[in-house]
Amino acid sequence: MIRHTDHFHGSDLEKIETVYGIKKDEITSFSANVNPLGVSPLLRKTLSDKIDVITSYPDREYQTLRKRIANYAGCEASQIIVGNGSTELISLFIQIKHPQKALIIGPTYSEYEREISLGGGTSLYYPLKEEEDFNINVEDFITHLHEGIDLLVICNPNNPTSTSISNRQLRLILDSCKQHDIFVMIDETYVEFADNMDEINSIPLTYYYNNLIILRGISKFFAAPGLRLGYAITGNLDLIKEINKRKNPWTINSLAEVAGTIMFTDKDYIAATKQLISSERARIYDALKKETKLYPYKPSANFILVKIKKDHLTSQDIFDAAIRKHLMIRDCSTFPFLSNKYFRFCFMQPEKNDELLDCILETLHDNSNFIGDRKCMM
Template sequence: MTDRMGESVPSHGGNLREAARFFGVAPESLQDFSANINPLGIPAELMALLGKELDGITHYPDPECRELVRGISSYTGFPDDWILPGNGASEILYLLMDVMKFKRVAIPAPTFSEYAQAAARAGSRVEWFPAAQAQDFKLDIPGLLDFLAGGFDALVLCNPNNPTSRLLSRQDLLFIMQEAEKRGLFVVVDEAFIELTHKGTAGSVAKMGWMGKNTVIIRAFTKVFAIPGLRLGYGLGHPDLMGRLRERRLPWSVNTLAQCVGEYLPMSRDFLARTCAWIGEEGPACFEAVSRIPGLLAWRPETNFMLLKLPAGLSGLEFCRRMAGKGFLVRNASNFRFLADGFIRIAIRGREANRQMVKAMEEAVAGC
């Protein structure tokens, strides 16, 4: 996307320096509400482990990520051979699409754009199933199953979904997975934000007994542990498939510091519980505050971000520009499939930061 001067607008959230340059403000002046990162920050125990491991960057990381895999195994309950760490969840996604080379991939949308990009790069044909605003962006499950009868070989689901913040229940998602399996479809479920829901991983479908050979769960530690700069995700799937992906993975793709997370995982229970409690409190509070702004339409969040629609006549770019001028970076969501200009995604942060952001939003839409 470009503005009227032809300059490129950042296409993802979290690109603080580029966004600051684009809007003509200092990076240090911005509070970042464009990236959906846990506002509790990096856990203290993990930060201590990272500091202790700094000397280790003079050596190559373990290419097999053995300690990290053992930590993820303890965290998820999956055996080691069902686990594949990657340089962010995106590495697992791109590896999967490249290895499987699906012919036709079904993707409900609006959703994260990398699914389609990874599929297209592997030569797959992508077809979209719309989750409509009229239904509050909730997935029409009977409609989706009818859509899948059209000869697809893969389905990609994001749960909770980015950018709509919609969370399918475990029961509904398992039903979709089972019906897709009956049709011979491969199912990819992205649970990158599952720990940032009020139930946490209790709402996940990552259980061995529920996953056939044609199911992969993709997760990330980036969001929940506030470490996007370290790039760490993982895939859960049948050992035969994980072995194929492992053979195609670039060597040393997970760095030494990222592999420290494996040592932290057994200590993470309290932090994860505090995270669930935080989203249970701050999500509804932020939604109620935003919903009181005249002219704004907000959808109740089920994870740590919220989708909004601006008043008629106010473009997403202009709103982002006004917010940047007030010290807040928000995500222009108009480049998501099926979202027109005027849609915005905001992260949910701490109570005081949210209060300041809401006040700035009130001023930014005043008079519209």
């Protein structure tokens, strides 16, 4: 029997195999937040032809890759640092800035606090309020900024709430941070999925603020977490020099380097991804809004946070019901400020989304003794 303390990340499929006796290849992960279209067709078609690149070292400066990212992201190549996933770049940034006290907007991804702690700092949280649908109240938030804070961490769109902060709001925050000498790190892992990307994309702000660094990667939108390619964008050239000094050479392997030069040019794939996520996001949100025993929070990213309003039904129960059907959602009870009434799932292909919706609604309206009597599939 699964314990209530057992929670699973989107990459924990091996643990699912052990606990539930379900082969990982048979599980559809609605927890990993990865593009359901899979790898870019252009990348799939052309990468094998470039296999011989592994016989040579990559370019230490990754000039071609940085130019390709700059064209895609709308910035200068000189503003870009590439790394072995965004996690490496977060670590390098923390090592250089050594924030003693960071403010994190939560609930959010736990890796920020972990990296800050490893760097010897402590983290405080500014909690997004449920009564405001986890949207930020900028006027109130700014009153919590002061000289005792070294670093502000924002995930935009935020994981797991799927809410976002507009450029207009970010300007107010950055202005206040500038006054208090606070550096701002914005994680834009999910920004490419947003319908309002132009309104929340903070890259243009790097031309006006030197206390800003933006993190992105290819794990989610380009469905390539195994390539471990991330990039950071900042207008602070001194910070770029410091990070490059500390970086180990060739942290990105040759295949990841050449893959990066290909995938950002696959315009058909990018457009198809945006269209699929946009339509499914609207459809699923509308369907969930009709259920009085659920409360979906309006999503900006490729996933949605949902609150259970039925007594005695928990996120663990929803997880159990879904995994029995080989569908894996995210129990959000381990996120700061969230209880066992919250769960999250990403948008997949329509037929799979329908399968999960049916499962959730069946569990919601099931009055049998299933709830609280969790028996794992064997």
